[in-house]
Amino acid sequence: MKSWLRVGLLAALVVSVPVLPLEAGAKYTAQGFVFDTEQKPQVAVVRPDMFMGMLDSANRQIVDPEWLAQAHVNLQEALKRHPATKTVQWRFDDWNDPASKPLSQGFWKTFLNLNLDIAFKVPQGSFPIPLDANLGRATKNLPKGQFEYRLPPSELEEVRGASLGARYALLIKMHDAYTTDGAKLGRLLGGMANVMSDGTNTMPPPPHFGFSMLVDTEDGKVVWYYNDGAFGGDLRKPASADKRVGQMLTGWPTPR
Numbered sequence: 631m632k633s634w635l636r637v638g639l640l641a642a643l644v645v646s647v648p649v650l651p652l653e654a655g656a657k658y659t660a661q662g663f664v665f666d667t668e669q670k671p672q673v674a675v676v677r678p679d680m681f682m683g684m685l686d687s688a689n690r691q692i693v694d695p696e697w698l699a700q701a702h703v704n705l706q707e708a709l710k711r712h713p714a715t716k717t718v719q720w721r722f723d724d725w726n727d728p729a730s731k732p733l734s735q736g737f738w739k740t741f742l743n744l745n746l747d748i749a750f751k752v753p754q755g756s757f758p759i760p761l762d763a764n765l766g767r768a769t770k771n772l773p774k775g776q777f778e779y780r781l782p783p784s785e786l787e788e789v790r791g792a793s794l795g796a797r798y799a800l801l802i803k804m805h806d807a808y809t810t811d812g813a814k815l816g817r818l819l820g821g822m823a824n825v826m827s828d829g830t831n832t833m834p835p836p837p838h839f840g841f842s843m844l845v846d847t848e849d850g851k852v853v854w855y856y857n858d859g860a861f862g863g864d865l866r867k868p869a870s871a872d873k874r875v876g877q878m879l880t881g882w883p884t885p886r
Contacts, residue, residue: 666885672798673718701866702725744843793847861878
C-alpha cells in the first residue's frame with residue numbers, strides 16, 4: 631500500500647471522516663448474486679449521507695445547504711435515467727422534506743467500518759484498526775478472501791425502517807468539497823512551492839469520494855458495493871449528475 635494512502639487512511643480514522651479516499655475501483659458482488667427477472671425488485675434509495683460544500687483558502691470544508699438540496703434532487707433524477715431502471719424499481723422519499731429523517735450517525739460510523747472491511751477484502755469486523763497500529767502491517771496480516779458481509783442487527787433495523795417495504799436498500803455516502811477561487815490560487819501557489827522545494831507536488835486534490843452499497847433488507851446481506859476515491863461528475867448540476875451516478879453504479883448486478 632502506498633505511503634500516502636496509509637497516512638490518509640489513518641488520519642481519516644482519527645478524525646472520523648464520513649468516507650475514506652480509497653483507491654478507485656474497490657468493488658464487490660456477493661457470490662452468485664443476480665436479480666430475478668420475473669419481477670422487477672424494488673430498491674429503496676435511503677436518504678444518503680452527503681457532504682456538499684466549499685474548500686476555502688485555509689483548507690476548511692464548509693457545508694452549503696443549497697448545494698446539498700440540489701444534489702438530492704439531481705441524484706434522484708439521474709438514478710431514474712440510469713439503465714439500472716431496466717432491472718429494478720427505485721423508491722424514494724423526498725430527502726429535502728423537513729419530515730425526512732436521516733439515519734443515525736452511529737449507523738454511518740458502523741457503515742464506514744463495513745466499507746473498509748469490504749474495500750480491503752478482509753473479514754467483517756476487522757476495522758477499526760487501533761489508531762496506534764501500523765496500518766500497513768495490520769492490514770497485511772489480516773486474512774484476505776471472498777467473504778460475506780452483513781449489516782449488524784441494529785443497523786439493519788434502521789435500514790428496514792427507512793426502506794419503504796422494499797426488498798433491497800441502496801445506501802450511499804458522498805463527500806464533495808469544491809474549491810473557492812482563493813483556494814484554487816492557494817493550491818496553485820502551494821503546489822509550485824512544493825515542486826521547488828521537494829521536486830514534486832504534494833498538495834492533495836479537492837476531495838470527491840464516496841461509496842454505495844446494496845443490501846438485502848431480509849437478512850442484511852451486502853449483495854453489491856462500489857467505492858471510488860476520485861468521483862467525477864458534479865451533483866450540483868443536472869447535466870453532469872449522470873456521470874456521477876454512472877460511476878457510482880459501476881458493476882451494477884445484471885438479471886438472470
